[in-house]
Amino acid sequence: MRSIPRFFVVMLTLCCCVGCDQVSKSAARALLASGVTESLFADSLRLQLVQNPGAFLSLGGSLPEQLRFTLFTAAAAVLLIGLVCVSLFARRLRPARVIPLALVAGGGISNLIDRLVFDGRVTDFLNVGIGSFRTGIFNLADMAILAGALLLILRRYSPPPAAPSPSAPTKG
Numbered sequence: 001m002r003s004i005p006r007f008f009v010v011m012l013t014l015c016c017c018v019g020c021d022q023v024s025k026s027a028a029r030a031l032l033a034s035g036v037t038e039s040l041f042a043d044s045l046r047l048q049l050v051q052n053p054g055a056f057l058s059l060g061g062s063l064p065e066q067l068r069f070t071l072f073t074a075a076a077a078v079l080l081i082g083l084v085c086v087s088l089f090a091r092r093l094r095p096a097r098v099i100p101l102a103l104v105a106g107g108g109i110s111n112l113i114d115r116l117v118f119d120g121r122v123t124d125f126l127n128v129g130i131g132s133f134r135t136g137i138f139n140l141a142d143m144a145i146l147a148g149a150l151l152l153i154l155r156r157y158s159p160p161p162a163a164p165s166p167s168a169p170t171k172g
Helices: 003-031 065-089 095-117 140-157
Strands: 037-040 045-052 122-130
Touching: 003 045, 003 065, 003 095, 003 122, 003 140, 065 095, 095 122, 095 140, 122 140
Parallel strands: none
Antiparallel strands: 037 045, 045 122
């Protein structure tokens, strides 16, 4: 991937991730009452507004505030800067890994924005499942991070593309 197209692909992916996530979180904060669960699609989707002080599925939410800030804000910011730089400038990075890295970075940046604006907390509001088999409460940024990570894993373990077969000699 040449540098200019890669730049646009990464920036578009980052902007879409951050923009969609921030708009959805803003709508959730404006339209959902904290602690009230809205059930949709025969209860397969629940909307429930929570402010998550921890990481994915509230992991680390009970850590002391200074440690949470160090891990989830400062360290995450350094990691995200690294991911963006790798996705933009790593010469050996295959094109199939650029978008997954940008998805992870975009979701992380959007959650980092929440932490900086909302006193170290991230707005979560989505829960899916059937009956008692349910996910934790998450947001669109978490979905982007998960999608990027899964794409990276699938790419890592997928067979390499088949080499083109040599063309048959032509009769002269």
